[in-house]
Amino acid sequence: MKRSLHTPLALSLLSLTVLLGGCGRPGGDGAGNGKSGKADANSAAVKTYVAPGQKDEFYLFYSGGHSGQIFVAGIPSMRHLITIPVFTPSPGTGYGFDEETKKMLGGYTWGDVHHPGLSQTDGKYDGRWLFVNDNANNRIARVDLRDFKTKQILGPIPNSSGNHGSSFVTENTENVLVATRFSVPLPKGRYAELNDYEKEFNGMVSGIKVDPQSGEMSVGWQILTPPFDWDLGSTGKGPSSGWAFWTSYNTEMAHDQLEVNASQRERDYAAVVNWKAAEAAVREGKGTDMDGVPVIDPAKVPGVLYFLPVPKSPHGIDVDPSGRWIAAGGKLQPTASVFDFEKIRVAIEKRDFEGEFRGVPILRFESVLEGEVPVGLGPLHTQYDGKGNAYTSLFIESVVTKWKLPPWTDEQKKDLSKAVIDKIPVHFNIGHLVIGGSDTKEPYGRYLVAGNKLSKGRHLSTGPSQPESSQLIDITGEKMAMLYETFTDPEPHFMQILKADVIKPIEVYPKAENKNPNAVWDAKDTSVTRSGNTVEVKALAIRSHFAPERIDAQVGDEVVVHLTNVEQTPDMIHGWGLAEHDINIIVDPGETKTVRFKVTKPGVFPFYCTNFCSALHQEMQGYLAVKPASTASTAPVPTGAGAVAAMP
């Protein structure tokens, strides 16, 4: 196979800049890293220190990237609190080992979590759910913030490949909106030649409907798109209520050498979607069934989709808290393009288009643009503090730029570099950034977290596998101030910040809520029942023993254990690990879980409490005693000579 590694000069220079950005920057920064900044460091130390026994003020929900999980930290300490398992089994909590969560994972053992989205009511975080996407396997999950557990995994979503452009929650959590990063021949499972990419491949924008009571997700509607690579997006509010926006980076519709071929056009298209109109169209029967989902062809259903030209290879588009201003950063152009939704509305009304593509109207760039703010090299994402300021991550420059949103003064309008207020270095190559509530009507302001893509040399060396760096920045003043740097496992992308007092999670599952028919709460109700080759066990765990302590089986049996943790005390968690059977379930107080496994080898296998519980935790154990498969299951099985007796 022959293939040139040569890339155009411009890209080589870009790579060089990235490398220099990553390696050449000196260590000094706003946190008093240099000798002269000792006082600053002390101040940052005190501002971020949360004394033992005191609590952080905010939750930080990091996406865990290809770890498949959500990481939860506290702000301002940036201490890791817990990992919420979502798409990857986690023996630490038993997730993916019991029957229910194993089924939910659907045979997958990982996911690629990118953009968590908190549920909203009236455009504000309501603390009910956290949605997260799996880019790899085209799924979306819902975490319940009542107990911090994953409750549903939807997908793989039909007609959709590369669920990167999500999870964008609408103002009242009517929908979680999703767009495809990759295009494939549709319906999925169909083979087509890559040379026929433009004709045979398609992307999709999907509305994932959320039940307002239960949070249950289902695929509501889809809009077919050309085979662009959809990227990050956001949802409207205020004047843009009912609308959603995604940028794309491959309107060239290239299918190979994307690093070159998808960077040809001056402007790519953002999708401007009227999701309320899409919902109405589907209600009116204007969708066509594809793999069980009503799919809208936007050429045939006008008003659901418009294209907005955005310079150049943008990576995201962010609606401000007022719902009027929309900022997009073209990563190969050093500006943030600011669009005015009022102008978009007027342009649509007046059909002020610069053409159409496959029947979809293209908004006239000049008519909807408010201005281009020279924020710096490699702008990606923008967040807002609710006080009229925007903060854009600059990947190549490794800084965050603070700038003023419109309305601008005449002076600023003449020279938009005057709208730039401050820049702060971050380390290194920032991707996402987050301000609490930036995607709501009422941002918290105060803190900004920079999600840096490369941490090289910023931490004790951990070998070739390096952690990711995140930095906490104080945004209460005119100038930004660096407070703290922390590290996480691969690989945070977007994050969400939630004020701690918005939620009050339960810490015990109330016994009265446990409707599991196999739950047992008293030792007298526990049982081991054989039916054919199935041994069914109703068991309980309590400080400091299991009941039953003994399970008899024989080779070939299937054993089903229903384990109830009868505790009603917070943090009194029990585990049930079985030696050499790859089984570990963890039951939280008041919870019942079921595990099912085949018995394939004779012997006596201890099981024990794997999650520390009490002074006599170490004594909390029992045995699975497995006889060899015998011809007559009721006959006693010879035990053989004891090991000591066998010694010479």
Added chain:
Amino acid sequence: MKRSLHTPLALSLLSLTVLLGGCGRPGGDGAGNGKSGKADANSAAVKTYVAPGQKDEFYLFYSGGHSGQIFVAGIPSMRHLITIPVFTPSPGTGYGFDEETKKMLGGYTWGDVHHPGLSQTDGKYDGRWLFVNDNANNRIARVDLRDFKTKQILGPIPNSSGNHGSSFVTENTENVLVATRFSVPLPKGRYAELNDYEKEFNGMVSGIKVDPQSGEMSVGWQILTPPFDWDLGSTGKGPSSGWAFWTSYNTEMAHDQLEVNASQRERDYAAVVNWKAAEAAVREGKGTDMDGVPVIDPAKVPGVLYFLPVPKSPHGIDVDPSGRWIAAGGKLQPTASVFDFEKIRVAIEKRDFEGEFRGVPILRFESVLEGEVPVGLGPLHTQYDGKGNAYTSLFIESVVTKWKLPPWTDEQKKDLSKAVIDKIPVHFNIGHLVIGGSDTKEPYGRYLVAGNKLSKGRHLSTGPSQPESSQLIDITGEKMAMLYETFTDPEPHFMQILKADVIKPIEVYPKAENKNPNAVWDAKDTSVTRSGNTVEVKALAIRSHFAPERIDAQVGDEVVVHLTNVEQTPDMIHGWGLAEHDINIIVDPGETKTVRFKVTKPGVFPFYCTNFCSALHQEMQGYLAVKPASTASTAPVPTGAGAVAAMP
């Protein structure tokens, strides 16, 4: 099934104490948590703050418990740095997804990591390896500190169940020593009645031999023991060089209701093992083969094993840096029992025994005891600062007690409460604690980390699944001072602290070291080769593309991808995730990995770089194009109508 939940009054009171300890303690502590302590909190803040760009001084390696991994943090910041995957697959680093690590995991998807042990040369940490045990599946793993990767998993260890009492490294890493927590009928796989527990079940102490060059582990020898439950241990040095020690907590040999039945005797036995004598005995052919391992019957090979009576249900035994003093905490007696190895040596020489059990001599308690220090309620483990002080974790009291090692003054000898120097509250119910190098000849002192078992209410609520709390304590002064509290995923047990400058990990795999025959370094050498139903791909990853970008296959094929990351730049990591195939491999700079999978469904499946790498990371993708299984594999496969064309 009927079974009384009633436990004796003493145990109920114990549980009550534990509960009160967990819930009733006020938040105030040494870190200025109260109003009057503001200055202290500021001082602790500054002492633990590591400014962005600066580095921690020490590594902290936490065992990850039933998460199956090792967590690495920095001291004094206590920031999480990375997770080293050991016994559980980890898509974040691709561990367990490529062929090599998948094979190493041996079909298991979790482990229960308890006690990491650093390799030593001449009784000091040499920074080569970290050994960790899997209590659940009786394994032991070696992590190489050159690259922070798991290199070997040994096990399940024959004749051994419940590998809890490890990983205890000898002075020159000749052995990692292991003892069983659970006893089972031996050899494993044999069924016996639990009622015959005393006769048919056995425990084992094992010497895992370590190759001095490669670190490769193999089972060297085993010593058969009665069916006690062996617990924590440590290895000798100085006068006790060549010896090792473990406590046990079930010399009652109970096999049910252990929380009651294993707490009957006043004293349990510690094992005093002459591992050099055991090695010699095996060399002399005194072992008997059991499941491929030479097993020593201590009744027939005198001098390898002695029993040491220890009050009461002890949980661990720790040799001090001088090798002379050995402290054991009986968790149901409020003292640390201090034994003198010189006295043990003399007692063995003089055969000063109080009897024997199954042919193993029992050392006379009074003859070998130096004294019992009243440290407080629920003593578990003891660490040393190298300045003559010991620090014991008190589970029930939730404190760490600092006390003076012998030699004691006459006044102290008369009243050993005068050997107690200080107590500091920890939150809550501390299990293990660690001082850097406590298990070597030269402890670092300075910091102590308390591994607390319950964190209830100390952190932002995370629902019923709660994190574990660890606290950093300054031990440089006469009085201990609380500095910081941090949280981790379930569930740290023991930890190790390593001075950062002891190691200098590589951050790139040098190209010259890559001997993988399937590695390719230039696009012209990449290939896709079909042989029967196997499609073999030699691929490379480089900023910002894969070569090849396209792989053709058809349903029924097995695809084997060898992927080389040709980068030689730190932190330039690439991933290869394949949509809807549950495949994700991660290649560090200079690394080659192989993944193998069956193609079971037709369609076009994107693969993409899952680990952020560069400005054009998002563009780094390709396709696996799968045709349906056809009768003639060379015939072109109809592509079907395009999705757009199919719309009405």
